[in-house]
Amino acid sequence: MFSLATLIPYLGACILFSIIPGPSVSVVIANSLAGGTRAGLLTILGAQLAMLVLVFIVAVGLEAVMSFVADAFVVIKLAGAAYLVWLGWKMVRSSGQLDFTPGERMPMRRYLLQGSLVSFSNPKTLLFLGAFLPQFVDRGQPTFPQIMVLGLIVMAVASASDSVYAVAAGQARHLLTSARVRMLNRVSGVILMCGGVWLALQRRT
Template sequence: MTLTMLALFLPACFALNVAPGPNNVLAFANASRLDFWTAFAGGMGRMLPFALMIALVGLGLGAILAASTAAFTAVKYLGAAYLAYVGWRMWRAPKPETDITAAGSSVSTLIRRDFLIAIGNPKAIAIFTAFFPQFTDLSQPLAPQYVTLGALFLGLEVLAVALYAGLGAGMKGFLTPIRLYRLNRGVGGFLIFSGLTMALSERP
């Protein structure tokens, strides 16, 4: 892998990392109602699923899974159902006169939620399968290249979590209880919409 390839990979990869998908939006919402470090720690729940998906792609299994209609469909519907469930829970969160930050706010709960959202999205494997090979040199051993690309992707993902958590924490002064309640419902609606979109989407 050449330095030119890496120079092309980094901005393209970071664009994928900072796209406002369900995990990033959730990190923003968690920080806006809790704090930066709690939301940041919760956002680390996606790292293991992404690392596993990158490993699958590197081993050649990602292409097999991406080509399997039954496997893709099963994971897609499970992921869509979980997204809708999380969205519904956020939509139904208590109003400001009660404590909207009390339920489901432990770091372990946030990590588990982020993990399940990430691992329930089969399109991540499809993205890795289509994206990573464009930056590899087939004349060189592939394993070290995937390790490098995977490590860079995960490092940029950490930056994306920090960015969204920082934005959410920075808006805490602006977010009055009623605005926070509306944000919670807005994020919940977004997650429900994302789940429906995932369920209805065609294969990439």
């Protein structure tokens, strides 16, 4: 379906897209530090499920779907921005305590929901899937299977990259003192809040 001349540059773009830290990476790291590697991996799963939905939207017809739900995407963007600010504020206010008892550990669905919300509202993801990915589609062939394959490729690369962050942070949590974690949480929290403000100010083109 795709030639090497198409796949190689696309794969390189996927790697660059994935390794550049963004809101999703920040949430993965934060959850891994707080709840361990499992929490980070569940966050990644939520983000990838949301990305799969976005890939499907692009595949079935981006222009038609986007024009139909334009107002909904504005609401999603603002909700995502508010959520990032709220997460950032919680991290800034964190005590740095990492040891959770079984009863205090967040349920699986919370990590999945966090990953999904951040992925849905991440402008980097929307830009990549909506504007960059279609440039590699051969208009002379059926577009739906091409977009789905290209989408699954970027999802696989992003999952691998984010998993490295999750495993590293999950292991590092046992080596960090509460003071260091508290400082890391504050830095990450400020980044998340700035990202939320930036996202809220973005306008659709």
